[in-house]
Amino acid sequence: MSQSPHLTKLSRRAVLALPVGLAAASGHVAAAEPRRGGTMVMIVHPEPSTLAHYAVTAGNIPPIATQVYEGLCTYDWDLNPQPNLARSWEIAPDGKTITFKLQEGVTFHNGKPFTSADVQYSFMEVLKKYNPIAPVMLTELTSVDTPDPQTAVLHLANPAPYLMKALSGRDLPILCKSVFEGTDVLQNPSANKPIGTGPFKFVSWERGQSVRLDRNEHYWKPGLPYLNRIIARFIPDAGTRSAAMEAGEAHFAAYSAVNYADLARMTSNPILGLTTKGYEMTPAQSVLELNGRHPQLQKKGVRQAIAYAIDRNVILRDVMYGYGQPATGPLSRKFKTAGLYTDDLRRFDVPDRIEIANRLLDEAGAPRGADSMRFGLHLEVNSFGEQWLRQAEYLKQALAPVGIDVTLRSEDTATWLRRVYTNYDYDLNEPFLSQGVDPVYGLNKQFLTSQIRKGVTFVNDMFYSNPEVDRMLDAGMREPDPIKRGDIYKKVQQILAEDCPMVWLIDVQYVSVFNTKLHDHTTGPLGTQQAFERAWMDK
Structure with missing residues (x-):
């Protein structure tokens, strides 16, 4: 979904009067063809203390981590689960068993194949033990069976329909078993050098400056991602963050990384747009x-x-x-x-x-x-x-x-x-x-x-x-x-x-600010807390 620049012409009063999400719902008159290449710079504030998304749930981690880690499902605008690492699933009539059929031909960034063993390990050995929300969301999960490499069967003590709403990479990311097995999970070196199956690979973290993520040339979704690189910049000063967006030095700032006080001024800048879409699953x-x-x-x-x-x-x-x-x-x-x-x-x-x-x-x-x-x-x-x-x-x-x-x-x-x-x-x-x-x-x-x-x-x-x-x-x-x-x-x-x-x-109500040459940045209800796999930039 392309984002409209027209919101930039509205007054602050008009912006506040718009129904939530209208800014992103209105697209260009004619859909443009996505272009490959380019570097997207997003502002993340404040700088995360860790990228161990599976163990810490601070909101400044997912914009980076969900480019690397994926979940079994993604979600459409109606908040319905859609296939991701799981290509299909079946819930037993009693609600106590969920059988996931997994995508074939998926590899982690280290070249290891993704299998049901990774799902079992992630849920039972990492998420249930170390993730802050998993003891709640996975409280009914008793075991995960792996009858074959492409099948993972979740067994529940009681039905847990809410679980199907929490299978994104943001909430319950899937990790590479061979990276973590036999190590201290919380001290594993990959905590700040993450290895996942996502559209972008971790390259470097220059503390106090930025994280660099490069295109995963072996990504399992054909033709994706479009961008060559994502740079997550850390800018402590609010005025400098706003100035970077206004000057076109940064292309995306979500979760109100741009202060609310500056949004009215942003609406008069012809290179910028605002949207309140992308927060439907994160009230x-x-x-x-x-x-x-x-x-x-x-x-x-x-x-x-x-x-x-x-x-x-x-x-x-x-x-x-x-x-x-x-x-x-x-x-x-x-x-x-x-x-x-x-x-x-x-x-x-x-x-x-x-x-x-x-x-x-x-x-x-x-x-x-x-x-x-x-x-x-x-x-x-x-x-x-x-x-x-x-x-x-x-x-x-x-x-x-x-x-x-x-x-x-x-x-x-x-x-x-x-x-x-x-x-x-x-x-x-x-x-x-x-x-x-x-x-x-x-x-x-x-x-x-x-x-x-x-x-x-x-x-x-x-x-x-x-x-x-x-x-x-x-x-x-x-x-x-x-x-x-x-x-x-x-x-x-x-x-x-x-x-x-x-x-x-x-x-x-969070607000995202974007450069109008950046397209398809907000394609689902998790917004910046899901992968920018379809985002692309005008040259």
């Missing part, structure tokens, strides 16, 4: 995590007071520049059409929210001191862009009137993640969390007691543990009736909003 929320071990944050009234004190509309207006919607609770509105979302829960956006917050803090035994402050908290600033610093600055301002003195702490990505998810040395944390295409992905990893997993990023670091929620999330995984399943998740949302283990801020 996300900006949230405020609360460390449940903190003496004050252990009190439900204090947690609720923090939620009341924050005006989400200010964040939407001044930080997100209108891209997104104020969050109402634990699930994004994008789950509404599936009957899983509800806003019939405790609402924190009420007119007298500041009065309520102060009353709750008084009742929680947190009186004001001589300086009018009740207590202090540290807020860990999200390192993924300047907009998150602006959000943190607002949060500090918002909590001061209710007597909470917030100190901001900014660090590089690796230090930030280690402090929060390994050392638990934090009070407040402001990540943005992907919710995937099913509540099993988003809710389970954040709120199940079993997902308190020291050293694992973006899971339950709040120490939230509610047996009723555990039971209901477990039931929601296994409930086949969509109406009953919707009722379960609506009740879970109500309980979570009452317990308030985190504060839900914004249903995030």
Whole structure:
């Protein structure tokens, strides 16, 4: 699908008024023939700490890793699974067995043939043990049989229909067994020199500068990819990132690597276009995590007071520049059409929210001191862009009137993640969390007691543990009736909003900026978190 340059002529007001995805949905009048060759430069921010995509799920890794690693399936715009490394599959009537027929003639970048043994090893020995989301998505997987090199049979303890939505290279990548077997998986040299079956091969990583990926001349999809090379550039300064796009030095920037504040200016640049397509399988929320071990944050009234004190509309207006919607609770509105979302829960956006917050803090035994402050908290600033610093600055301002003195702490990505998810040395944390295409992905990893997993990023670091929620999330995984399943998740949302283990801020709308000479960059609902195998450039 070619991307239209026409969006560049619209005003910011008009851009915000467009239905989501319209920018990418309108193509050129006449489809152009793809051209072979060229180098695409994409901006990735911040620089990843690792490319071990199978063990770390930070959002700045997949734009690089999914060019190298592939999954059994890819997905169409309706979010239906399509053949990829698996050419077909059959689900048993009881839902407990999924038989995948694999593509023939596929080789890894090291020349090793791809077989069912690689699928078995990837799922059972790597993903189930080391991947942050796999213990949730693969909780029902008991074994993988390999009756022949081109057949992999997944055996499940219970039906898991959501699993078919998580078989992309982004979520459950397939690794080369011979590269990892007999080694320490987390220390394997290929972690930062990845070897996969994808359309591009890893060449080099110049720390602080870029990663180079070259065309896989032996790629199993005939004629693909079109590009000769992809360069992932790391540019710490927001102004320089925007300038690189405006000057044509970079061709693609996704996941809001270009700050929201600069998007209005981008729309007047004739070489640039914007699209909100490519995020359909990655709905996300900006949230405020609360460390449940903190003496004050252990009190439900204090947690609720923090939620009341924050005006989400200010964040939407001044930080997100209108891209997104104020969050109402634990699930994004994008789950509404599936009957899983509800806003019939405790609402924190009420007119007298500041009065309520102060009353709750008084009742929680947190009186004001001589300086009018009740207590202090540290807020860990999200390192993924300047907009998150602006959000943190607002949060500090918002909590001061209710007597909470917030100190901001900014660090590089690796230090930030280690402090929060390994050392638990934090009070407040402001990540943005992907919710995937099913509540099993988003809710389970954040709120199940079993997902308190020291050293694992973006899971339950709040120490939230509610047996009723555990039971209901477990039931929601296994409930086949969509109406009953919707009722379960609506009740879970109500309980979570009452317990308030985190504060839900914004249903995030990401934006991709692209050079109009780059075509077919956003060809599916995973956008930049799937391979640019069909992307091509005008010369």
